[in-house]
Amino acid sequence: MTMKKIVIVGASSGLGMRIATDFARMGWRVGIAARREDRLKEIKDLYPGRIEYLAIDVAAPDAVERFYKLIELIDGMDYLLYSAGCGWLNPQLDEAKEESTVDTNVLGFTRIVSAAYRYFRDTANVTAGHICAITSVAGTKGIGLAASYSASKRYQWTYLQALDQLAHSEQVNVRITDIRPGFVDTPLLDGNRNYPMEMSIDYAAPRIEKAMLRGKRIAVVDARWAVVTALWRMVPDPLWRRIRLLVPEK
Numbered sequence: 509m510t511m512k513k514i515v516i517v518g519a520s521s522g523l524g525m526r527i528a529t530d531f532a533r534m535g536w537r538v539g540i541a542a543r544r545e546d547r548l549k550e551i552k553d554l555y556p557g558r559i560e561y562l563a564i565d566v567a568a569p570d571a572v573e574r575f576y577k578l579i580e581l582i583d584g585m586d587y588l589l590y591s592a593g594c595g596w597l598n599p600q601l602d603e604a605k606e607e608s609t610v611d612t613n614v615l616g617f618t619r620i621v622s623a624a625y626r627y628f629r630d631t632a633n634v635t636a637g638h639i640c641a642i643t644s645v646a647g648t649k650g651i652g653l654a655a656s657y658s659a660s661k662r663y664q665w666t667y668l669q670a671l672d673q674l675a676h677s678e679q680v681n682v683r684i685t686d687i688r689p690g691f692v693d694t695p696l697l698d699g700n701r702n703y704p705m706e707m708s709i710d711y712a713a714p715r716i717e718k719a720m721l722r723g724k725r726i727a728v729v730d731a732r733w734a735v736v737t738a739l740w741r742m743v744p745d746p747l748w749r750r751i752r753l754l755v756p757e758k
C-alpha cells in the first residue's frame with residue numbers, strides 16, 4: 509500500500525501540531541505549514557523523513573503558490589486539514605482583531621480550501637481526495653462577544669457545504685469534512701480564563717482524527733457539545749439577543 513499523504517495548514521501549535529505528529533507516528537507523510545518557521549522546523553525534527561514544512565501566511569497573496577509547493581515537497585496530497593485560525597473575545601470590536609480574524613478564517617481559508625479542491629479536481633493520479641477543516645461550534649449563531657469569529661466560522665460551514673454539493677454535481681472524487689469542536693485547551697484560548705466544558709488536546713485530537721478518517725461530513729466534538737449546539741439552534745432570535753453576555757472568569 510502506498511504511503512498516505514496529508515498537508516496540515518496551521519500546524520505550528522495546538523490541534524494542528526498534535527494531529528501532524530499523530531499522523532507522522534502512524535506512518536503518513538505529512539506536510540506542515542504556518543507562519544512560525546522555527547516551530548515548524550522543530551516539529552519536522554521530531555520525525556525527519558516523515559514531515560516536511562514550508563512557512564505559509566494564509567493571509568498573504570502568495571499562500572496558494574506556497575501551498576502547492578508544499579504538496580510537491582511530500583510528492584502529493586490525499587488529505588488537507590485546514591487548522592489555521594485565530595479569534596478573540598472582542599466585545600470592544602478592536603479593529604485589528606476583527607480584521608485579522610477575517611483575513612485568516614475567511615480569506616485564508618478560502619484560498620487554501622479552494623486550492624485543495626482544484627488540486628483534487630485536476631490531478632489525475634489522485635483516486636480520492638479529502639478536504640477537512642476545523643471550524644467550530646461557534647458558527648451556530650452570532651455570538652456578541654466574538655462577532656467576527658462566530659461569523660467567520662459560519663462562513664466556513666457554508667463554504668464546505670457548497671464544495672460538497674459542487675463535488676457531487678461535478679463528480680469530483682473529494683470528501684468534505686467539517687469538524688466543529690467546542691472549547692479545547694490550546695493557545696487560541698486565553699489560558700487564564702475558565703471556559704465551560706473545556707476539553708484537553710489529548711481528548712479532542714483522537715476524536716477529530718477519527719472523524720477525518722471516517723470521512724464524516726460534519727463532526728461535532730464531542731457529544732456533549734453536539735447536544736449544546738442543538739439546543740442553541742432551537743433558541744428563537746428574539747430570545748437569543750437578550751441572553752446576558754458573560755466573559756469567562758479568570
Ligand SMILES: NC(=O)c1ccc[n+]([C@@H]2O[C@H](COP(=O)([O-])OP(=O)(O)OC[C@H]3O[C@@H](n4cnc5c(N)ncnc54)[C@H](OP(=O)(O)O)[C@@H]3O)[C@@H](O)[C@H]2O)c1
Nearest residue numbers: 518520521522523542543544565566592593691692694696
Ligand atoms: N481551541 C478551541 O477552543 C477551538 C474550538 C473550536 C475550533 N477551534 C479551531 O481550531 C483551529 C486550530 O486552533 P487551535 O485551537 O489549535 O489554536 P492555535 O494553537 O492557536 O493554532 C492555530 C494555528 O493557526 C496558525 N495560523 C494562524 N494564523 C495564520 C496565518 N495567517 N497563516 C498561517 N497559519 C496561521 C497558527 O500558526 P502561526 O501563528 O505560526 O501562523 C497555529 O498553528 C482554529 O481554526 C480554531 O478556530 C479551536
